[in-house]
Amino acid sequence: MINSIMSMNKFGQYFHEATFTDQYGELKTTKIPVVQELARTNQFPSSFIASSSLAAATRLETPPVIDIAKLHSCDGYSRTVELQRLAEAAKEWGLFLIKNHGLVLDDAKDVIKGFFGLSFEEKKASVGSYKSVDNMGYGKNFVKSEDQPLDWIDRLTMKAAPALFVDQSTNGLSVWPNKPPNFRQAIEKYVEDSRKVLDGLLQDLAESLSLDKNVFLQHFEPRQSEIKVRVNYYPPCPRPDLAIGLMPHSDASGLTLLLEFGATRALQVYKGSGWVTLEWPNDNSLLVNIGDLLEIMSNGVLKSMWHQVRTQLDVERFSLAYFYNPPPHSAIGPVVGGSSLEEIMYKKVVVEDYVSNYYKISPTTSKVAILYAKRP
Ligand SMILES: O=C(O)CCC(=O)C(=O)O
Numbered sequence: 001m002i003n004s005i006m007s008m009n010k011f012g013q014y015f016h017e018a019t020f021t022d023q024y025g026e027l028k029t030t031k032i033p034v035v036q037e038l039a040r041t042n043q044f045p046s047s048f049i050a051s052s053s054l055a056a057a058t059r060l061e062t063p064p065v066i067d068i069a070k071l072h073s074c075d076g077y078s079r080t081v082e083l084q085r086l087a088e089a090a091k092e093w094g095l096f097l098i099k100n101h102g103l104v105l106d107d108a109k110d111v112i113k114g115f116f117g118l119s120f121e122e123k124k125a126s127v128g129s130y131k132s133v134d135n136m137g138y139g140k141n142f143v144k145s146e147d148q149p150l151d152w153i154d155r156l157t158m159k160a161a162p163a164l165f166v167d168q169s170t171n172g173l174s175v176w177p178n179k180p181p182n183f184r185q186a187i188e189k190y191v192e193d194s195r196k197v198l199d200g201l202l203q204d205l206a207e208s209l210s211l212d213k214n215v216f217l218q219h220f221e222p223r224q225s226e227i228k229v230r231v232n233y234y235p236p237c238p239r240p241d242l243a244i245g246l247m248p249h250s251d252a253s254g255l256t257l258l259l260e261f262g263a264t265r266a267l268q269v270y271k272g273s274g275w276v277t278l279e280w281p282n283d284n285s286l287l288v289n290i291g292d293l294l295e296i297m298s299n300g301v302l303k304s305m306w307h308q309v310r311t312q313l314d315v316e317r318f319s320l321a322y323f324y325n326p327p328p329h330s331a332i333g334p335v336v337g338g339s340s341l342e343e344i345m346y347k348k349v350v351v352e353d354y355v356s357n358y359y360k361i362s363p364t365t366s367k368v369a370i371l372y373a374k375r376p
């Protein structure tokens with residue numbers, strides 16, 4: 001198998017162009033092989049060998065499962081118990097699965113499969129071309145240099161809200177694919193329906209911490225809050241022992257809602273002192289992550305998680321990560337419970353400043369982006 005490792009310049013045919021600002025402030029463009037095309041021909045360029053050794057996760061665990069029906073229940077006892085479980089999950093794990101959320105996932109899954117089922121040329125034509133410095137569009141995220149180890153992933157990122165957003169960095173080009181023809185409609189429906197679930201969870205999370213139920217939600221102004229949707233495709237990988245699907249990171253979001261299908265046991269979270277592989281029932285469950293912004297807003301009581309994705313030899317995997325953020329120009333800071341004894345861990349930050357610093361310094365080898373908001 002090892003002789004399938006080849007140098008990158010043999011893969012000139014199918015590539016993404018990643019644009020980044022180098023250490024001297026100059027705009028650079030580099031060519032990145034398209035992993036879906038490499039997987040088709042069972043090729044593994046050495047540029048995909050991860051920099052750190054990929055120790056096998058020692059534990060396989062199912063994250064806490066929160067029942068949305070119980071959170072909405074008229075039965076006060078059921079609701080109180082579920083709120084308590086929610087608080088424990090968000091504090092200890094920084095994530096939880098949700099069930100009985102009422103969301104229909106089939107159309108979103110179908111259009112995602114449909115897009116990645118197109119040929120490379122069709123995919124490129126479907127989304128247009130634009131600079132990817134802002135990590136939008138079809139390509140790769142977090143590419144910052146020509147010699148950085150690459151993730152075994154192809155990604156498609158769109159801004160789904162505010163609805164009328166005109167993005168300067170894409171020079172007016174729409175980053176929504178026009179194939180499959182119902183792609184945008186299906187994802188927008190999923191986004192709008194999910195927003196209600198996330199708004200409810202923001203209230204439930206506040207209540208579970210004995211705070212006023214709107215302390216978090218009030219920052220997510222409905223017309224200006226920002227929603228980015230990132231569709232991740234991890235094709236089968238010839239060397240899952242050497243490559244990483246998605247490098248370790250925390251999300252620079254308020255909340256992230258994650259839908260996965262295809263391979264399971266791929267997402268890992270750093271918990272305690274090691275990586276835990278998440279065992280995820282193959283049903284309608286979705287995963288909710290606490291992002292850095294909610295960690296800041298909760299004064300560090302809720303934790304954003306450090307996570308990564310591993311690849312598999314013969315199974316492909318899809319995921320849709322939905323990043324829910326307060327409006328870019330708004331300022332967020334810790335909401336405290338009213339006790340003057342509580343130590344304030346974070347300062348106020350403007351959301352877009354936080355996010356742009358996050359992208360400026362990523363990728364990082366540990367959870368340091370949040371130091372930007374730490375009080376001295
Ligand atoms: O694919 C996954 O399970 C995780 C994706 C993710 O963490 C991200 O897109 O930020």
Ligand SMILES: [Fe+2]
Pocket residue numbers: 249250251307321
């Ligand atoms: Fe993530």
